[in-house]
Amino acid sequence: xxxxxxxxxxxxxxxxxxxxxxxxxxxxxxxxxxxxxxxxxxxxxxxxxxxxxxxxxxxxxxxxxxxxxxxxxxxxxxxxxxxxxxxxxxxxxxxxxxxxxxxxxxxxxxxxxxxxxxxxxxxxxxxxxxxxxxxxxxxxxxxxxxxxxxxxxxxxxxxxxxxxxxxxxxxxxxxxxxxxxxxxxxxxxxxxxxxxxxxxxxxxxxxxxxxxxxxxxxxxxxxxxxxxxxxxxxxxxxxxxxxxxxxxxxxxxxxxxxxx
Numbered sequence: 001x002x003x004x005x006x007x008x009x010x011x012x013x014x015x016x017x018x019x020x021x022x023x024x025x026x027x028x029x030x031x032x033x034x035x036x037x038x039x040x041x042x043x044x045x046x047x048x049x050x051x052x053x054x055x056x057x058x059x060x061x062x063x064x065x066x067x068x069x070x071x072x073x074x075x076x077x078x079x080x081x082x083x084x085x086x087x088x089x090x091x092x093x094x095x096x097x098x099x100x101x102x103x104x105x106x107x108x109x110x111x112x113x114x115x116x117x118x119x120x121x122x123x124x125x126x127x128x129x130x131x132x133x134x135x136x137x138x139x140x141x142x143x144x145x146x147x148x149x150x151x152x153x154x155x156x157x158x159x160x161x162x163x164x165x166x167x168x169x170x171x172x173x174x175x176x177x178x179x180x181x182x183x184x185x186x187x188x189x190x191x192x193x194x195x196x197x198x199x200x201x202x203x204x205x206x207x208x209x210x211x212x213x214x215x216x217x218x219x220x221x222x223x224x225x226x227x228x229x230x231x232x233x234x235x236x237x238x239x240x241x242x243x244x245x246x247x248x249x250x251x252x253x254x255x256x257x258x259x260x
């Protein structure tokens with residue numbers, strides 16, 4: 001039996017950039033109480049983990065004792081947070097330098113502008129296309145606050161982002177780029193992807209690859225879940241949170257923790 005259930009976030013646990021549903025939260029809570037270690041790992045920043053995962057869990061009754069089985073691997077696992085005595089505490093962080101952030105940001109913006117994919121006019125007030133997430137820089141074509149339908153329609157086959165990545169690599173070749181979510185590209189120092197995150201997950205939680213089951217929607221080559229597949233970690237590819245829920249109900253049924 002697996003000890004760790006690890007998840008990509010957008011399109012795996014939720015609709016992109018929205019909180020997990022209360023139904024998903026209830027399933028995760030049952031898994032936490034069945035002594036599974038629940039480990040979301042995503043390119044998003046810490047605050048988004050709180051809004052999208054932790055707050056819904058609290059709404060369905062998660063207590064501090066439950067949250068101690070929840071481990072947040074932020075920015076593809078280059079930052080790690082766990083629940084301490086009273087609140088979340090950061091265990092580690094591997095930030096980019098200011099110069100690295102500037103170089104990546106310039107490459108992504110230049111590439112998007114050259115290709116006609118820089119759509120600043122569509123941003124909502126206060127939103128931004130390029131965001132410094134400390135240990136990575138994330139390009140979100142329509143910003144963080146755009147509607148779900150808009151995001152789904154912008155690049156459903158990833159072709160726009162593939163072109164941006166190809167050009168950004170020419171402009172700033174010392175960095176790695178991965179496609180994630182619906183409109184995003186994550187850029188970082190080579191090796192600081194989910195391989196880095198999952199390796200540190202195993203070290204911090206004292207588990208082996210065979211103890212982990214991973215869920216992700218971007219497991220194809222070039223997707224931000226693909227490095228996990230290449231590590232040899234057992235992986236379930238899902239299309240959406242409904243697929244994930246179906247699988248989680250099966251796991252709960254096996255361990256006898258599924259509600260009647």
